[in-house]
Amino acid sequence: MIFHPGILALLLGSALTTSMLCYSAYEGVRIIRNWDISSGSERQLELERRTYLVSTVMSYVLGFQLLSLFLFIYTADTLSPLFIGAMCAAGSLNVNGFGYSALVLKIVGCLLAGLWLVVNFTDNKAYDYPLIRKKYWLLLFITPFLIAETSVQAGYLLGLKPNIITSCCGTLFSADAKTVMSDLLALPLSLSESAFFLSTPITIVSGLYVYFKTKGAYLFSIASFIHFFISIAALISFISIYFYELPTHHCPFCILHPEYGYVGYPMYLAILVSAVSGLGTGIINPFRNIASLCNVIPRIQKRFALISILSNSVFALIVVYGILFSNLSMAAY
Amino acid sequence: MGAIEKQRNILDFTLSSLGRRKGKNIALVVVYTFVIFLLASVLFFTHSLKKEASLILQDAPEMTVQRLLAGRQDLIPTHYIDTIRQIRGVQSVAPRLWGYYYDAMSGANYTLMVNAELNDRAGEIIIGNGVSMRSMSGIGNQALRKNDIIPFKTYDGSVLTLKVRGLLPFASELVTADLILVSEADFRTLFSIANDQATDLVLNVRNAKELSTIAAKITQIHPDTRPILREEILRTYDAVFDWRGGVIFMVLSGVFFAFIILAWDKATGLSAEEKREIGILKAIGWETSDILLMKFWEGSAVSIAAFFMGIFLAYLHIFLASSILFEPVLKGWSVLYPSFRLTPYISVYQIATLFFLTVIPYTVVTIVPSWRSATIDPDSVMRM
Amino acid sequence: MIRLQNVRKVFNADKSNEFVAIEGVNLSIDSHGATVLKGPSGSGKTTLLSILGCMARPTSGRIMLKEREITSLPERFLTEVRRETFGIVFQQFNLIKGITALENVMLPAYPNGEKHASLKKRAMDLLDLLNLTGKAFSKVEWLSGGEAQRIAIARALINNPAIIIADEPTAHLDTRLSREFMEIMRQLKKEGKTLLIASHDPIVYDSTVIDRIVEMRDGKIESSGDVP
Numbered sequence A: 001m002i003f004h005p006g007i008l009a010l011l012l013g014s015a016l017t018t019s020m021l022c023y024s025a026y027e028g029v030r031i032i033r034n035w036d037i038s039s040g041s042e043r044q045l046e047l048e049r050r051t052y053l054v055s056t057v058m059s060y061v062l063g064f065q066l067l068s069l070f071l072f073i074y075t076a077d078t079l080s081p082l083f084i085g086a087m088c089a090a091g092s093l094n095v096n097g098f099g100y101s102a103l104v105l106k107i108v109g110c111l112l113a114g115l116w117l118v119v120n121f122t123d124n125k126a127y128d129y130p131l132i133r134k135k136y137w138l139l140l141f142i143t144p145f146l147i148a149e150t151s152v153q154a155g156y157l158l159g160l161k162p163n164i165i166t167s168c169c170g171t172l173f174s175a176d177a178k179t180v181m182s183d184l185l186a187l188p189l190s191l192s193e194s195a196f197f198l199s200t201p202i203t204i205v206s207g208l209y210v211y212f213k214t215k216g217a218y219l220f221s222i223a224s225f226i227h228f229f230i231s232i233a234a235l236i237s238f239i240s241i242y243f244y245e246l247p248t249h250h251c252p253f254c255i256l257h258p259e260y261g262y263v264g265y266p267m268y269l270a271i272l273v274s275a276v277s278g279l280g281t282g283i284i285n286p287f288r289n290i291a292s293l294c295n296v297i298p299r300i301q302k303r304f305a306l307i308s309i310l311s312n313s314v315f316a317l318i319v320v321y322g323i324l325f326s327n328l329s330m331a332a333y
Numbered sequence B: 001m002g003a004i005e006k007q008r009n010i011l012d013f014t015l016s017s018l019g020r021r022k023g024k025n026i027a028l029v030v031v032y033t034f035v036i037f038l039l040a041s042v043l044f045f046t047h048s049l050k051k052e053a054s055l056i057l058q059d060a061p062e063m064t065v066q067r068l069l070a071g072r073q074d075l076i077p078t079h080y081i082d083t084i085r086q087i088r089g090v091q092s093v094a095p096r097l098w099g100y101y102y103d104a105m106s107g108a109n110y111t112l113m114v115n116a117e118l119n120d121r122a123g124e125i126i127i128g129n130g131v132s133m134r135s136m137s138g139i140g141n142q143a144l145r146k147n148d149i150i151p152f153k154t155y156d157g158s159v160l161t162l163k164v165r166g167l168l169p170f171a172s173e174l175v176t177a178d179l180i181l182v183s184e185a186d187f188r189t190l191f192s193i194a195n196d197q198a199t200d201l202v203l204n205v206r207n208a209k210e211l212s213t214i215a216a217k218i219t220q221i222h223p224d225t226r227p228i229l230r231e232e233i234l235r236t237y238d239a240v241f242d243w244r245g246g247v248i249f250m251v252l253s254g255v256f257f258a259f260i261i262l263a264w265d266k267a268t269g270l271s272a273e274e275k276r277e278i279g280i281l282k283a284i285g286w287e288t289s290d291i292l293l294m295k296f297w298e299g300s301a302v303s304i305a306a307f308f309m310g311i312f313l314a315y316l317h318i319f320l321a322s323s324i325l326f327e328p329v330l331k332g333w334s335v336l337y338p339s340f341r342l343t344p345y346i347s348v349y350q351i352a353t354l355f356f357l358t359v360i361p362y363t364v365v366t367i368v369p370s371w372r373s374a375t376i377d378p379d380s381v382m383r384m
Numbered sequence C: 001m002i003r004l005q006n007v008r009k010v011f012n013a014d015k016s017n018e019f020v021a022i023e024g025v026n027l028s029i030d031s032h033g034a035t036v037l038k039g040p041s042g043s044g045k046t047t048l049l050s051i052l053g054c055m056a057r058p059t060s061g062r063i064m065l066k067e068r069e070i071t072s073l074p075e076r077f078l079t080e081v082r083r084e085t086f087g088i089v090f091q092q093f094n095l096i097k098g099i100t101a102l103e104n105v106m107l108p109a110y111p112n113g114e115k116h117a118s119l120k121k122r123a124m125d126l127l128d129l130l131n132l133t134g135k136a137f138s139k140v141e142w143l144s145g146g147e148a149q150r151i152a153i154a155r156a157l158i159n160n161p162a163i164i165i166a167d168e169p170t171a172h173l174d175t176r177l178s179r180e181f182m183e184i185m186r187q188l189k190k191e192g193k194t195l196l197i198a199s200h201d202p203i204v205y206d207s208t209v210i211d212r213i214v215e216m217r218d219g220k221i222e223s224s225g226d227v228p
């Protein structure tokens, strides 16, 4: 193991987050089993009080999870000089088999925590808490992901040793490597560009439809889901090279560096926010016919649609700005 | 926007409440600040040392070749130079002479290094800042100056006196502090080293990508040598500094746990007055989540205050006050403690790491107590 | 306006110290009237008042507020109902020390998200109405008993509630101040507020303001009748 403050911070942070979540899951089980809103018994009053604790804990879990995602990438970046061949996070994460799995689980953790809060927010607007059992089942579903995330991250961080030979963004994110990435990058640039510039307006327009007509939530949700993957693919395949101004540099991490004005942070944040708000709109849609929610859900959906439209626009604007003001010479293509 | 006004109102009230309970909060903020100050100091210090080391190593040769004898480093014959120079890609090869000298009088270890500029000035030395502060001549605590004479004990016990020609410039004090530059002749006399031997060889290559190939060739021609690449040294330095920082963190975890217990205690031990206030707020129409919001702002205010004060004090400590608290602990490779100044350097990453190590544990510890106080029955004040 | 059906409140249920504070209470409170809950100490007045005022939920039974069933409303919504419908005056005044009288009056409206300036203006108007303008910026610990009482009333009125609840409001006041309090109550009743007061002070229940007296004993309603 490498004794690095960043590693200690990540291990401590995720241990705390996961133990809080496990505690919430335990409360969740009690609530699923004993909840009876019509009762005024002391046990029911106590359970209602516990729901406040779980809500609070989950808000913090999401916040910490988000911070920890970026700290994780940043730590991998900082550690890169310790590994032979690593120039940025791409190389450090490749040092052992857990690196990229941990990253994916962290992103999934953020999305799931975000979605739980959307459901919780909705449920708390209805005087009879109609989703209470469903949302605590969802919590029980989320918990294993975060436990897995903590374990895989620990496996990755504890398995790090200096001087390990690894390969970095130059090879990992190049068309020549034999990975899913390479297949993606082998596709012509124009394809990913058109996919991105097609899915952005589709997502925004379907969001506007939800906003003005409060209809089409599923469509919007699916569009957002697809757009999430297209955005990440686009970031690696063509957005990155405009910011790096190098036709062969496709690294998704270097863009977080100060050399590029930290532009990666707003982009990733926009991608995550748009995914959570888009998926959130869909996840609450099945409940729009519940009496206590039928007035609430359209309002919430409108709000999330607006958030999604804004974050997608911000992302698209950054991309367009990057393309317009890039000194990249595409002569090589 | 009602929601924003609500946040503002609650925040206003929270801040005024904090002000009303200064006594209770000041103790917490002081300890909190102190913990952050300690951790931040360690972080800034190790990080700056790392930075400093890498700056120095930038000028170091790309490759050093040592000779191993029975598994230990030994003097290297200078005729190796000729064969190594033949290897394709090698630009230049030069011998180096350097070593350590223990001075019993001051109890310090100095680094002696041969400098070509002194070669036609045998009998003279140039000394680093730390050496000058540490009087070797036994004239009390007076700093050494130009033209002072210093006695050195040679390998056979006889004394060789050398004259101080000047001081090394201030720039990278960390490494030059304990450095003494001598002429080749004096060095060989001091340690009785034959003319056809050197401490190690340094080489420059035409293309950095060929470093490992060249290193392989050298070990092939001279199996008793060990080539060391600058990259490797940098890596080792990084690992060593991180390791030292990590160890200190572990040592400080005792302080940290004490703080966490204090935070828990403060958060749980609500005074009767505070309980009454929360009860009143709930009775007059504040909801549990409003109280939780208030508690959130309260925790944030305390954390932000302690966080920034702690970082600020650590900055002063490390970059302006020469890290007085740590020097003996962390540097350790010499008994000399020059009052050197590290180049101020703070990154977002350090701040984020600190945040994770301090604010998040504090927040987690206060969640349950805050929730407990927020769920006081609204009718409880009717029975007080 | 408020209807209780077969309301029961148990403390420490299923424990050795289980205590039934309210049992089988049926009660209907009409708008614009003044009702007194009268009875010896420990008879359950405060408990009943806190159930009526949406501060506590009954263990069983039903509560209707303006034709809306609020029996099993979770705290999150019950608080909203309470904030909008009830203004509460406590036995001990229960003002928050260390802040000004004005801030105390404004506190119940903070969660509403009203603009600070307009809220402050309304609070000042209320203080003006209760002859307290000069005390707006005094810390509450420097106020006299009567002033503190009026601040507490102003605080109860800030959200413009339909119902004013007071628990033993005169317990800490001398005769003159008690009468003054009842005069303010008369004024509020005239403005259309519904009053609900728990008290065993004759100045309160013999006052001409009161329309109806509900007598309680051992957690049950003994008698309930309009004042002739």
Ligand SMILES: Nc1ncnc2c1ncn2[C@@H]1O[C@H](COP(=O)(O)OP(=O)(O)O)[C@@H](O)[C@H]1O
Binding pocket: B383, C011, C012, C019, C021, C039, C040, C041, C042, C043, C044, C045, C046, C047, C048
């Ligand atoms: N939280 C509680 N736990 C246990 N017993 C309680 C609690 N609150 C009130 N009681 C009991 O309920 C009874 C009724 O109290 P209360 O309503 O305050 O009466 P009153 O206001 O008429 O004096 C009292 O005997 C009191 O001890």
Ligand SMILES: [Mg+2]
Binding pocket: C045, C046, C167, C168
């Ligand atoms: Mg009472």
